[in-house]
Amino acid sequence: MQFVKEFRNPHLAEALLAQINLVAERIGRTRKRPVTVMEVCGGHTHTIFRYGLDRRLPANIEFAHGPGCPVCVLPKGRIEDAIAIAHKPGVILTTFGDAMRVPGGSGSLLQARAAGADVRMVYSPLDALALARANPERQVVFFALGFETTAPSTALTVLRAGAEKISNFSILCQHITIIPTLRALLEQPDFAVDGFIGPGHVSMVIGTEPYAFIAQEFKRPLVVAGFEPLDILQSLLMVLLQIEAGDARVENQYARVVAAQGNRAAMAAIARVYEVREACEWRGLGQIAGSGLQLRAEWSRFDAEKRFAVLPHHLADQEQCRCGDVLTGRIKPPQCQAFGRACSPDHPSGALMVSSEGACAAYYEYHGVGEAA
Amino acid sequence: MCLGIPGRITAIVDEQAMLAEVDVSGVRRQVDVLCVAEPGKPLAELVGTWVLVHVGFAMSRIDEAEAQETLRLLASMDELAGELDTMRNSARA
Ligand code: SF4
Numbered sequence A: 001m002q003f004v005k006e007f008r009n010p011h012l013a014e015a016l017l018a019q020i021n022l023v024a025e026r027i028g029r030t031r032k033r034p035v036t037v038m039e040v041c042g043g044h045t046h047t048i049f050r051y052g053l054d055r056r057l058p059a060n061i062e063f064a065h066g067p068g069c070p071v072c073v074l075p076k077g078r079i080e081d082a083i084a085i086a087h088k089p090g091v092i093l094t095t096f097g098d099a100m101r102v103p104g105g106s107g108s109l110l111q112a113r114a115a116g117a118d119v120r121m122v123y124s125p126l127d128a129l130a131l132a133r134a135n136p137e138r139q140v141v142f143f144a145l146g147f148e149t150t151a152p153s154t155a156l157t158v159l160r161a162g163a164e165k166i167s168n169f170s171i172l173c174q175h176i177t178i179i180p181t182l183r184a185l186l187e188q189p190d191f192a193v194d195g196f197i198g199p200g201h202v203s204m205v206i207g208t209e210p211y212a213f214i215a216q217e218f219k220r221p222l223v224v225a226g227f228e229p230l231d232i233l234q235s236l237l238m239v240l241l242q243i244e245a246g247d248a249r250v251e252n253q254y255a256r257v258v259a260a261q262g263n264r265a266a267m268a269a270i271a272r273v274y275e276v277r278e279a280c281e282w283r284g285l286g287q288i289a290g291s292g293l294q295l296r297a298e299w300s301r302f303d304a305e306k307r308f309a310v311l312p313h314h315l316a317d318q319e320q321c322r323c324g325d326v327l328t329g330r331i332k333p334p335q336c337q338a339f340g341r342a343c344s345p346d347h348p349s350g351a352l353m354v355s356s357e358g359a360c361a362a363y364y365e366y367h368g369v370g371e372a373a
Numbered sequence B: 001m002c003l004g005i006p007g008r009i010t011a012i013v014d015e016q017a018m019l020a021e022v023d024v025s026g027v028r029r030q031v032d033v034l035c036v037a038e039p040g041k042p043l044a045e046l047v048g049t050w051v052l053v054h055v056g057f058a059m060s061r062i063d064e065a066e067a068q069e070t071l072r073l074l075a076s077m078d079e080l081a082g083e084l085d086t087m088r089n090s091a092r093a
Helices: A010-030 A042-050 A076-086 A097-101 A109-114 A125-134 A151-163 A178-187 A200-206 A209-216 A229-245 A264-273 A297-302 A323-327 A359-367 B064-092
Strands: A035-041 A061-068 A091-095 A118-121 A139-146 A169-175 A195-198 A222-224 A250-252 A274-277 A292-295 B005-014 B019-024 B027-032 B050-054 B057-061
Touching: A010 A229, A010 B064, A035 A042, A035 A200, A035 A229, A042 A061, A042 A200, A042 A229, A042 A359, A061 A178, A061 A323, A076 A091, A076 A109, A076 A139, A076 A169, A091 A097, A091 A125, A097 A109, A097 A118, A109 A118, A125 A139, A125 A151, A125 A169, A139 A151, A151 A169, A151 A264, A151 A297, A151 B057, A169 A292, A169 A297, A178 A209, A195 A200, A195 A209, A195 A229, A200 A264, A200 B050, A200 B057, A209 A222, A209 A250, A222 A229, A229 B064, A264 A274, A292 A297, A323 A359, B005 B027, B019 B050, B027 B050, B027 B057
Parallel strands: A035 A061, A035 A195, A091 A118, A091 A139, A139 A169, A195 A222, A222 A250
Antiparallel strands: A274 A292, B005 B019, B005 B050, B019 B027, B050 B057
């Protein structure tokens, strides 16, 4: 077993689609409004578009593409912070590839590199730490972003830097958490999502229990899902079966990777290194209380914000950008005025156009510009 | 960016630093295995294990029995669909 191709079997995908059609038809007999299921995670958005799953759904079932792409919700001001640090003398600024193209106010990190800053792409925070070891005369900064999936990796890297007493390494921490964000979405009175496909890799860290409030308080089903097409179709079927039965439970389709209790070592690392950041801004969504992480005081020697005394930048989203409405499932990407015009993957003006996990970029690549929602 | 990839642990590189080598569809890479190690047990026991690799860290052991169970469920659903089809067709005939 390779754990990948088995979950791409087209024959089984057809069988699942047939089941989904049956359930959708039964639901449609008693319900006028279409059923909207939000895939929270950008990785799921990517699979859905790559395999054209959205085009195969019955007419009364829709996907809404959620906020779970960390690159897409990176606020402009934060990019400016990173650029300001990158331009300080002696600094090597490292980050994941996707983050380098996100437009800030004065351009992207890639553009900062073209302008002379030493900005480098890394695959892992451990690679950034290795750079610090190899360049003791330079200051190496890792621009850390991501949800609970990536937060442990950064935390473990900080712990390692601490144990090795590496003094020329620091992180610009933009880690965010999904639970307060889902709550903020659900509390919006016009939030018309009926069920969730839950983020598989966040859940492998935090487990399935933290979603219980979605079922109990907000009466929506959530199914934690894997990332292959069969995973997503099966999870969608599980959500629809719950909706048909009037149930709201948390289920786990991705049990091969996600344990109900999550990963203890990863959670322990998170707890040791971070604390909740009071105010955290999301691109397109604004401030969401308690949704960000920052380094605890005892690790402040690794905090790039402190080391370089950057004053946080705050920049409003452009008015014509409707990223926030796309992120909350209110509109589909082509309904944004900028889509395919002022905003395209080569010249993104919104962050959802930057990463292949962003709904707008996925829509652009796999549906083209001409197609209406 | 949140995509993790399944890989198989092929060797322990540094027991102290908790680093192992992982084979991800033919590509070999060092990963940190702290999150999948069992406290008190030698890392060597991890060799041969499938793990989910994410930004240089093994974040979860992949449970083969659970994977088989998911596939078995899908296959049985497929069989049932096939049988229903046959039933429908024979009813028509
Ligand atoms: S098309 Fe561009 S500006 Fe409009 S919502 Fe998508 S990413 Fe934002």
